[in-house]
Amino acid sequence: MEGVVRVLATGLRGMVLKSGLTKEDVQEIRLRVGGPLIVNVKGQECFLTKDGKISSKCEEAYRVSRSEMRETVEYISNYSMYAFEEELRQGYITVAGGHRIGICGKTISEGGKVRSMKYISFLNIRIAHEVKGCADKVLPYLREGGQIKNTLFVASPGGGKTTMLRDVIRQLSCSGTTVGVVDERSELAACYQGMPQNDVGPRTDVLDCCPKAEGMLLLIRSMAPELVAVDEIGSAEDVRALHYAIGCGCRLMATVHGASLEELRKKPVLGELMQEELFERYVLLERKSDGCGVRAVLDQKGVRL
Template sequence: MDGSRDNIGQVLQILPVQARKMVRETFDCLYGIQEIRLRAGRPLIIVYRGNEYFLGINSGLTHNIKKAYCISASEIREAMDYISSYSRYAFEEELRQGYITVQGGHRVGVAGKILWENGRVKNMSNISFLNIRVAHQAMGCSKEIIPYIMHNDSIYNTLLISPPRCGKTTLLRDMIRILSDGDGHRRGFTVGVVDERSELGACYKGCPQNDLGCRSDILDGCPKAEGMMMLVRSMAPEIIAVDEIGSNKDASAASYVMNCGIRVIATVHGIDMGDIRNKPVLGSLVKEQAFQRYILLEAGQTGKISQIFDERGSVIYKHDYNVSRDKSTDGVKSA
């Protein structure tokens, strides 16, 4: 189904040895794991197929905190040694950003004591909290969307709207790949990708771990507003893709790009069209009909499209998800 089946095993290699052993005992198949959260002195939490569980004391998954396996401070240090290949100094720049991207494209968020100097983060010490976000590339998950955003020999400016953890980044990643590669029915586009948090291309030592297509150029670790302007000047993109626009600078840069005749695909956190209209940053772009397509993801349904709207806010696609949600944990041991 996607390449993450092959590289998800790499996530285990950065877990503390005891936790690694227990996760292996719990899952027959690791594919459904989305996040693993480690907090010193607190239970290890796994987000699996959209649901949150504690890892049990004797392996298995549980909702009972009294039966949960707690992570020690020494295990956090052990995990950091694996994550940084025993050389935290080499990752100081990434630590200042609050995360490290490891082989396979998986992103590890870190939190601890911030060392502040001259108005900026100098370093981070006493790291006690880790959030391992497993990279999933769901090939073909955006195929049904593509016809709705095509316009003549180009695409409509498109905004993906989604609550957290509903798959908007995964969807955007696949849209970039399909538009970049093209197929027998449509040509491929030159796509510039501003990957501020290394989640789209998931570059590791400069090489993207995810497939973003043969005509995509990636600015890795670059702030969105600055990156959009750089791509316009240097890479002659036909489309620019960014994840999670939210600041006034982001919106202004997106507007500038559109006015240059370059199409934009972006994502934003939101619940519905009303929510987006009321956001101070995006409200003006909605009012100006800067985006001609709005794709709303279904809350609680990872990667599922609820509705697609045009620039006037009229519904042009609607899917009925009034079905019981699959919460099965087949192939998973219970605590």
């Protein structure tokens, strides 16, 4: 847990460490200025008291101060807000270890677009979990006659898409497939100074912090991967890059936000993809304490396998 909480203000760090919670237990830590210190433990919301005890009563919770929030933001940004301007515009920063921190405050807009953020008052620290072996059940469905199927992992936020995709990448890489990962948010491989902190296998090349669409083209040109993996696709640009990758003979694995296939069909860009049957497998996931609840594996027609 120490690696995760080191980005918290020193006072808050002590409380979380005193609580005895482990990294495996905690899914989220939520900080709001003047609000209670909330920890999501195995899907259950808990409050942390000043002396590090876990409570179910909001009134007993420790209230996060403005100075603690400012200190935490300093640590999250590694004393360098300027280095995270792009991330700030998107509302999150990924820290060492692949933990994604959602950020809210007052936005500064310019020409109708978010330029930066000030008075940061709300943070959601999402703890990344590396669950080796969580893809064991789905992996047999993702290969047929030695060929990898283009696969889309579908789940709502926190449903374990990234965890599942990471393990699939690791296992395929270990079994001899050259994998190229475009890790736009540093969540899959959690690179620190270019080195993956998560195990993504021995035959995996990672393009860290790179926009997905551009990254896919770059990877295909430079590293000749057999499989390209990306997290959270959605834009028209992403789809164009996916088509290019398929055209180059690469196999694809991607994740997307969604609760069901019906919901995806209604989305303008993804709906078209589904009609084209670009993906041959859909893996529907659901939120579980270990982050890897497989609801169903479907083929390109949406038929359950």
